Amino acid sequence: MLKIKAQLKADIFERLKSRYPLSPSDIDFLYPPQLKMGDLALSLPFPLAKKLKANPRQIAQEMLVLLEGLPCVDKLEVAGAGYVNFFLEKKDFFKYRLRSIRTSSLRPEETKIIVEHTNINPNKAAHIGHLRNACLGDTLVRCLRDKGETVEVQNYIDDTGVQVVDVVFGVLELEKKSPADLETIEKFDYYCWDLYSRTVAYLDGHPETQARKTEILKRIEHGQNPESGLAHAISRRILTAHLATMKRIGVAYDVLPCESSILGLKFWEMAFALLKDKQGITYVSEGDNKGCWVMKLEDEAEKEKIIVRSDGTVTYVGKDIAYQLWKFGLLEKDFYYEPFLKDDGHTLWISTAAPNDSGQAFGGASKVYNVIDTRQSYLQKVVVQGLRALHFFRQAEKSNHFSYEMVALSPRSLKELNIEVSREEAGKAFHEVSGRKGLGVKADDLLNRLVEKALAEVDKRNPDLRPEQKKRTAGQIACGALRYFMLKYARNSLIIFDFDDALSFEGETGPYLQYTAVRLNSIFRKMEDREGVSLADIEKGLSSEGPEAAAWPEFPIESLAPEEVSSFWDLIIYAARLEEEILHSVESLEFSHLAKFAFNLCQKLNAYYHRYPILAEENKAVKNMRIATIYFARQVLARTLDLMGVPVPERM
């Protein structure tokens, strides 16, 4: 569709440029609200009417004559107050689409793109908010890769932050446990979830313990045991749990850059030298911020952001600026790496400050996406401003904050979790998820409930499947349900989490999409069983120009009833939009578009095969048309689901 539209636009411009005052960018198509009005429309007569002080409908009529006989166009029509509607040549379009189904018209634009997502503090179990982050980030990665981009996926690990310190404090001072004791604890991330919120409450209630916490922090920073070893063991173990959780929903990473390595390799010191050198930051010698290094803010001249505290330590933003510089290869220094785990032949690397000869290198991207929720918008803005302060304007331009609203809990879901809230919070419409308070739905709990429900359904519908097949299918359904749920809302929409919504398998849900794909596959499987024609045979016949194609009859659209032609065409013309939907989603970072596209496609597909029998059709020509139709739609759907990370079970 992208190609055809581009070609048509160029042709139209050629035909019209001498008659009307136009530039190529003035010519753009929109989709008519109804299929019977046409496949594409030009609203060009309206702006022209204004410029020329003429009647738009009259201009449209004139245009019609000039545009007569364009390639790929079957018919033109003037409609409404002055639209020019295009009806495409159906058979040619369909034939062309089938033959080019394996070739993408999308092209990469960058040398390397870094996407950073997930970034969960390694001190507690992952919760639903983290799932939204990972689903959005991973879908972006899949779309960029589909586009042909080289993508590096990073999951930043803050293994020396105060959140880890809190848990170390809890283990040593509240639990009085040794590193060896921890080895025996199962579901370690769940254990820490409780311990963390308990410790936070304890620290809040006992200000006198603050000194001990500070001491732990210092000892961790200086690598002193047992605190340092404990922090390392805890963060690695939690990290492993997070990775296992994310694997359940098909999310994987290339590299895990750690805060400890940033400190160990003195990335900040290098960034600090750069900032001072280029005068991106200034030293304050009097006033409230005396003794600090600060950055002036661009839009708020009177405000300044502290980058280095008066005690000489660096703030969060400062470290983030250093990290962002590294991502663009502007620090002229890299981490060292060692393998963290291997999975399906893919090695996940973790950064280390200790020199080694792994030969691995990461970073040095031409474009960066940071997937972080909207509450960090201000800080992300400051980080980009830091790049500009260093005169890295191109990199600042290519720094993208992929922001999204948080996931909160409905009062009903709180009740279901048996969580009590304070009286002043009881009336709220939603409750913010908080690791500090232990307030939230743990990712694995939600996934387990999805699996449990899916398993019951599979058991009911496919009792003949082997238990491990049932389990596998239930896992895939849970994954599909969750990923679609996280994708279907626009990113600026606050998700007020409710178990009933998330656990639904009917209507606009992941399982609905999966069901559609499974049913289609089942038609092709039956065809192979009954007629000995495999999907591969069909693919060969339909998508090639060689001798196999000769075996496949021409596409006899004319043998279909008019009503069926419009159902067929509605499906094909819509499915052909996938690539522009991908581009649109990536450009706007709005993957609810892609989700909506998948859902609409499935609605059309379900309605189509429900209405028109495929295998039972006796008219050979009609049957072939229907097979070709669902074959095309199946390929598009498979690609779409893959982009969203929604797996397709064998049966369900």
Next chain:
RNA sequence: GCGCCUGUAGCUCAGUGGAUAGAGCGACGGACUCCGGAUCCGUAGGUCGGAGGUUCGAAUCCUCUCAGGCGCGCCA
């Protein structure tokens, strides 16, 4: 106080300045012994928070206003 975001059907949400504002859920009524009913078809349900403005055309852009949310630290 300043900045950002949100307000659309009973509920949850879509809706690139374009034609009669759409889905899902819920409600009600239907679907052929047939490729699987996690499906399909139909009915009901709307002053797009409010008021101005720009435009041939506004849910969409601008101004004001009301309501809600989130940010704005020598925390991370």
